Structures are given as C-alpha cells and as structure tokens.
Amino acid sequence: MAAVTYLEAIRQGIWEEMERDSSVFVLGEDVGIYGGAFKLTEGMLERFGEDRVVDTPISESAIVGAAIGAALMGMRPIAEMQFADFISCAFDQITNFAAKCRYRWGAGVPMVIRGPSGGGIHGGPYHSQNPEMHYVHTPGLKVVAPSTVYDAKGLIKAAIRDEDPVVYFEHKFLYRRLKEELPDGDWTVPIGKADIKRAGSDVSVITYGAMVHLALEAAATLANDGIELEVVDLRTLLPLDKERILDSVKKTNKVILLHEDVRTGGMAGELAAIIAEEAFEYLDGPIMRITAPDTPVPYSPPLEEFFLPKTSDIIRVARQLAAY
Amino acid sequence: MELNQQTLLDMLYYMKLTREIETRIERKLYRQGKIVGGVYVGRGQEAIAVGSCIQLEKDDCICPSHRDMGAFLIRGITPREIFAQYMGRKTGVSKGKEANLHMGDMRRGVVAFVSMLADTIPVAAGIGMTYKMRKQNNVVLCYFGDGATSRGDWHEGLNLASVQKAPVVYICNNNYYAYSTPLEKQMAVKDIAVRGAAYAMPGIVVDGNDAIEVFKATQEAIRLARQGGGPSLLECKTFRMTGHSAHDDVKYVPQELFAEWEKKDPILRLETSLLQQKMVSEDDVKKLAARITREVDEAVAIAENDPFPDPAETLEGVYADQNVEAPLAFAKLFFSQVR
Numbered sequence: 076m077a078a079v080t081y082l083e084a085i086r087q088g089i090w091e092e093m094e095r096d097s098s099v100f101v102l103g104e105d106v107g108i109y110g111g112a113f114k115l116t117e118g119m120l121e122r123f124g125e126d127r128v129v130d131t132p133i134s135e136s137a138i139v140g141a142a143i144g145a146a147l148m149g150m151r152p153i154a155e156m157q158f159a160d161f162i163s164c165a166f167d168q169i170t171n172f173a174a175k176c177r178y179r180w181g182a183g184v185p186m187v188i189r190g191p192s193g194g195g196i197h198g199g200p201y202h203s204q205n206p207e208m209h210y211v212h213t214p215g216l217k218v219v220a221p222s223t224v225y226d227a228k229g230l231i232k233a234a235i236r237d238e239d240p241v242v243y244f245e246h247k248f249l250y251r252r253l254k255e256e257l258p259d260g261d262w263t264v265p266i267g268k269a270d271i272k273r274a275g276s277d278v279s280v281i282t283y284g285a286m287v288h289l290a291l292e293a294a295a296t297l298a299n300d301g302i303e304l305e306v307v308d309l310r311t312l313l314p315l316d317k318e319r320i321l322d323s324v325k326k327t328n329k330v331i332l333l334h335e336d337v338r339t340g341g342m343a344g345e346l347a348a349i350i351a352e353e354a355f356e357y358l359d360g361p362i363m364r365i366t367a368p369d370t371p372v373p374y375s376p377p378l379e380e381f382f383l384p385k386t387s388d389i390i391r392v393a394r395q396l397a398a399y
Numbered sequence: 400m401e402l403n404q405q406t407l408l409d410m411l412y413y414m415k416l417t418r419e420i421e422t423r424i425e426r427k428l429y430r431q432g433k434i435v436g437g438v439y440v441g442r443g444q445e446a447i448a449v450g451s452c453i454q455l456e457k458d459d460c461i462c463p464s465h466r467d468m469g470a471f472l473i474r475g476i477t478p479r480e481i482f483a484q485y486m487g488r489k490t491g492v493s494k495g496k497e498a499n500l501h502m503g504d505m506r507r508g509v510v511a512f513v514s515m516l517a518d519t520i521p522v523a524a525g526i527g528m529t530y531k532m533r534k535q536n537n538v539v540l541c542y543f544g545d546g547a548t549s550r551g552d553w554h555e556g557l558n559l560a561s562v563q564k565a566p567v568v569y570i571c572n573n574n575y576y577a578y579s580t581p582l583e584k585q586m587a588v589k590d591i592a593v594r595g596a597a598y599a600m601p602g603i604v605v606d607g608n609d610a611i612e613v614f615k616a617t618q619e620a621i622r623l624a625r626q627g628g629g630p631s632l633l634e635c636k637t638f639r640m641t642g643h644s645a646h647d648d649v650k651y652v653p654q655e656l657f658a659e660w661e662k663k664d665p666i667l668r669l670e671t672s673l674l675q676q677k678m679v680s681e682d683d684v685k686k687l688a689a690r691i692t693r694e695v696d697e698a699v700a701i702a703e704n705d706p707f708p709d710p711a712e713t714l715e716g717v718y719a720d721q722n723v724e725a726p727l728a729f730a731k732l733f734f735s736q737v738r
Contacts, residue, residue: 136521180511
C-alpha cells in the first residue's frame with residue numbers, strides 16, 4: 076500500500092463517501108472541470124457527474140446557502156471554500172442559518188464546509204488565515220482541524236456522516252508535506268475526541284493543526300535533555316474534548332497552549348479558562364500561550380516567519396516551565 | 400391546479416383566516432402583554448402568500464418570510480401552533496426556541512426564515528437543485544420583501560438558481576417600505592422585476608392585492624419551473640397597512656397612502672368579485688366569518704393554556720448527538736465536593 080499525502084487523504088475520504096452514499100455531493104468554485112484550486116476534487120466530475128460535482132459562481136454565501144437547502148432535504152453537501160479566508164463571505168449563512176436550524180426548529184443540516192487554512196506558504200493576508208475561532212464561538216457548529224494524514228481522512232468521513240454542520244479546516248502547509256500509509260477498509264476518526272500524539276510526563280502542549288508538528292519536533296529535541304513533552308492534538312475544536320485536555324494537565328501539571336491563530340480570543344484563551352477553572356489545584360506553573368501576534372498574516376518571508384510560532388519558541392518556553 | 404370555485408373559496412378562507420389571526424395577535428394578545436416578543440404582520444398583503452401557495456403539491460416546499468402567514472396556514476401549520484409560537488409556549492412550532500413566524504417544519508415543506516433577510520434565497524436554490532438531482536418534479540416558492548432585494552445574498556442566490564436552472568419561484572412582497580425606508584431610497588430601479596433580466600429569468604410585475612392575478616402569475620412560473628425552465632421572479636406590488644412591527648407608530652408613511660390602499664384591500668376585492676359572480680352569497684360570507692372566529696377563539700383558548708417549556712430545555716437541541724453543558728455545572732460539582 077502506497078503512502079498518501081494529507082491532501083490525497085481528504086480526497087480519498089470524500090471519494091469513498093460519495094461512492095458509499097448518493098446523497099453526498101460537492102459544490103464550490105472550480106471544483107469540477109478544474110478539479111479544485113489544489114486539485115483536491117480532481118477526477119470527481121468524471122466519476123460522479125455534474126449533478127454531484129457542482130462548479131459554482133464566486134458566491135461563498137450562495138454556496139453555503141444552497142448547501143443548507145440541500146441538507147434540509149436530506150442531502151449531505153460538502154461546500155468547498157477555495158481558501159478558508161473566503162469563508163468570511165459566508166459567515167452569515169454558516170452562523171445564522173446552518174448553525175441554528177436544529178435549535179430553532181429541529182431541522183438537521185448535515186453538511187460540511189471545508190477549506191484550506193493556515194500560513195507558511197507566503198500567501199499573504201488573504202490566503203493564510205486561521206478563521207476557526209469565529210466558528211468555535213458559534214453553538215450548533217462542529218469545528219475540526221486535522222494534523223495528520225490519518226486524521227484528515229478519518230475526520231472528513233466523520234464530518235460527512237455527522238448529522239450537524241461541520242466546519243473542516245485543512246492546513247494547506249501540510250497538503251503535500253505529509254505522507255502516511257493508511258489502513259484499508261472503512262474507518263473514521265470520531266469528532267469531539269482529542270488525541271495524544273506523544274505521551275510525556277513533564278509539560279503538556281495542547282495544540283492542533285500544523286502546530287502539532289512543531290510541538291512534536293520540540294518534544295524530540297527536549298527529550299535529549301530529559302524533558303518529556305506530552306503533545307495533545309485537539310483535532311476537534313468544537314465540541315472540545317475536555318476530559319482528555321484535563322487528564323493531560325492533571326498528569327503533567329504544566330501546560331503550554333499553542334496555536335497558529337492570532338492571540339486575542341484564540342483557542343488558547345478558552346483552554347486557559349477551562350484549565351484554570353477545572354484543574355486549578357493541579358497546576359504547578361503558569362499557563363503559557365504560544366500564538367501568532369495580533370496582526371494580519373504578513374506576506375514577506377521574514378515577516379511571515381516572525382509571525383508564525385516556531386519550534387524554538389516551544390523549546391524555550393517548555394524549558395522555562397519545566398524548571399519552574 | 401385549476402382556479403375553480405373551490406380554489407377561490409379556499410383562497411378567501413385562508414386570506415380571512417390570516418387577517419383574523421394577525422389581528423388577534425397584534426391588536427389583542429400583544430396589547431394584553433401575552434405576546435412575549437415582537438409582532439410583524441402582513442395586513443393588506445394576504446393575497447400574495449395565499450394566491451401562490453394554494454397551488455403547491457405535497458412534496459413542494461416554501462421558504463416564507465415574516466409577512467406570509469397564509470403560506471404557513473396552507474402548508475398545515477395550525478392556528479394553535481402559531482398562537483403558541485407567539486406566546487413562547489412549548490407547543491409552538493419551535494417549542495419556545497424561536498419567535499413569531501420564525502418557524503418551519505420540513506415534513507410540511509416549510510423552511511424557517513432568519514432575520515437576515517434574503518438568506519433563504521440561496522437556500523431555496525439548494526432545495527431546487529436537490530429536486531433536480533433527485534429528478535423530482537417539485538418546486539420551491541421563496542418569499543421576501545422589497546428590502547431583502549438590497550442584500551448580496553439575494554443577488555448571489557438568484558444568480559446561482561438561474562445558472563443551475565433550479566425550480567424556484569421567487570416572490571417579492573413589494574410593500575413600499577423596508578422598515579421606514581421608502582423604495583426610492585432602497586433602489587434606483589422602478590420595478591424590482593427588471594432585475595430578473597440580470598439573471599436571465601422572467602421578471603413579472605403582479606398586482607399583489609389581486610389574489611387571482613397572483614394565482615395566475617404563480618401558476619405560469621410554477622409551470623415553467625416544473626418543466627425545467629428554471630426560476631422566475633414575481634414582483635407583487637402591495638402596501639404594508641401597518642408599521643414594520645406592532646411597536647412602530649408608522650409616522651413616516653403619509654396617511655393618505657393608507658386611505659388609498661385601503662380601497663384596494665385584497666380580501667374585500669376577492670370577496671366582492673366572488674359575490675358579483677355569485678360564487679358565494681352574503682350568507683356564505685357571514686358563515687365563513689363565523690367559522691373563522693370560532694376557529695381562532697378555540698385556538699387562542701388552547702394556546703393560552705399551553706405550557707411554557709422547561710428551563711432546562713435551553714440546553715437541548717443544539718446538536719443531534721449531545722446536549723450542551725450548563726455554565727455552572729463544574730462550579731456546582733466543585734464546591735459540593737469542597738464542602
């Protein structure tokens with residue numbers, strides 16, 4: 076069995092679900108003839124036809140709105156945002172319509188809104204954002220952000236099968252940089268479950284998306300110094316797996332919260348509040364945040380490098396915390 | 400559907416029922432403090448929802464707006480459910496989670512609208528696309544006001560529906576005012592219908608106070624949609640005979656406009672026409688009024704005694720597979736253990 080990329084894993088997941096269930100279909104900009112801006116839907120038009128692989132106008136709000144209409148009818152649409160940055164154009168449909176249908180009138184909206192997020196590719200302010208927290212702040216949605224090839228495939232399949240709207244942020248920096256052999260057969264990764272990507276006893280690093288790999292790099296380096304990081308990959312940002320988060324903190328008693336998103340109002344703040352409230356008596360050091368600064372994502376390489384959290388940041392802060 | 404005597408009588412019934420329910424809500428229950436939130440009625444606009452929705456089939460669907468009570472009634476939402484909805488009762492369509500006509504039920508083909516006007520325009524396109532994918536010969540009626548046509552979603556939605564040839568009839572209640580803002584400050588075009596041309600769909604101006612004209616225009620648009628001809632835009636010109644809502648004193652509308660439109664009242668027009676054609680007698684009209692009063696009285700009496708939802712239901716129904724945690728759940732647990 077050949078290793079596949081993170082991007083191919085998402086493509087496989089969608090493909091398999093479309094084969095399995097005729098109510099699954101994709102719609103978005105350039106998803107059909109062109110096969111998607113990143114070629115994630117390549118070949119789908121030929122296989123599934125234009126009713127199920129729908130090229131749309133540049134109308135994010137209408138893409139999501141139409142997906143909602145289809146989902147209300149029992150379809151399982153997958154709406155692609157060409158870049159996650161553009162999801163802001165569909166903010167209203169997602170947060171006011173899709174997210175609230177079940178609560179307001181008991182109508183399920185089983186749909187996926189997915190798109191490439193994240194920086195590190197010199198995409199500039201509009202092709203690099205991490206807009207997850209807008210959606211994490213919206214009850215009724217589920218929000219996932221896989222970090223590995225395995226999770227990418229398992230989570231897209233779980234998202235498609237979920238009865239509620241799932242916003243699926245895939246990290247474009249990982250698209251072709253990760254490769255992994257995947258098991259055969261029909262399997263999913265459950266939504267709402269975090270994963271320990273590396274077990275350790277000294278400091279918990281709670282993170283998600285591309286930052287998981289920085290945390291793992293830092294952990295490998297620090298292990299040489301006898302500092303054992305535990306890397307907790309949230310995988311799902313809403314609903315949070317509080318149990319696994321708190322278990323890790325109770326075990327290591329020290330915690331770093333790491334994300335690529337900007338600092339204020341980021342996931343780290345929410346995690347810090349949960350930990351301070353529910354694991355206060357287990358803490359042996361301050362809760363530390365490593366995040367991007369509160370700026371747009373800059374374009375030029377030295378600026379973007381400055382903007383993004385780095386492995387060296389994790390190593391430095393983890394050493395300080397371990398010694399605290 | 401044929402525009403026969405029975406259809407005309409049904410239309411008169413639903414228009415009058417709409418008027419009576421809304422009058423009861425706005426002028427009685429609201430003033431008695433029994434309506435816990437806002438009240439938005441479609442007085443004077445009843446012909447639009449009724450003349451169009453009356454001809455739908457079972458598996459068709461509507462995306463109504465807040466002045467389309469008649470469409471809800473025709474799709475089988477009962478007066479009792481509507482009163483309970485307005486009074487925040489558990490027996491309302493949304494079980495107390497939502498207000499006024501923000502309600503829907505897919506089993507009855509009714510999509511609940513949201514306050515962000517025009518959001519249902521692309522949603523209707525998606526429903527229509529689904530009918531097409533499933534090779535179902537069904538149609539969506541999507542209602543909105545003149546105000547909604549200024550939002551981007553309206554234009555995105557019409558465009559997508561047209562590109563996809565979705566079987567949708569877009570029905571505008573053009574009642575002259577978006578809250579307090581008159582048409583000339585909303586748009587530079589004289590007729591909203593001309594915008595249909597921008598999306599290569601028929602754009603038809605309809606006398607929205609003439610139920611029969613609404614029926615016929617919708618019938619043609621539905622026929623086109625069912626044949627695979629794609630969406631149409633019907634601009635039903637009418638007038639809002641009230642404020643935007645029950646708390647709006649509507650001083651911004653010149654009073655003579657109300658007097659002018661009062662003469663064009665859609666219910667009076669249909670009734671007069673049916674009387675002249677001897678399709679109904681004065682006695683039939685009286686009986687119809689008595690029937691409606693009785694039905695509404697009964698519905699109000701039941702709804703007023705319906706229970707409010709249990710407070711804990713606040714946490715239910717956000718997701719299919721779990722309830723939301725109460726904010727103080729941990730504090731309760733923690734301090735109970737400390738003690």
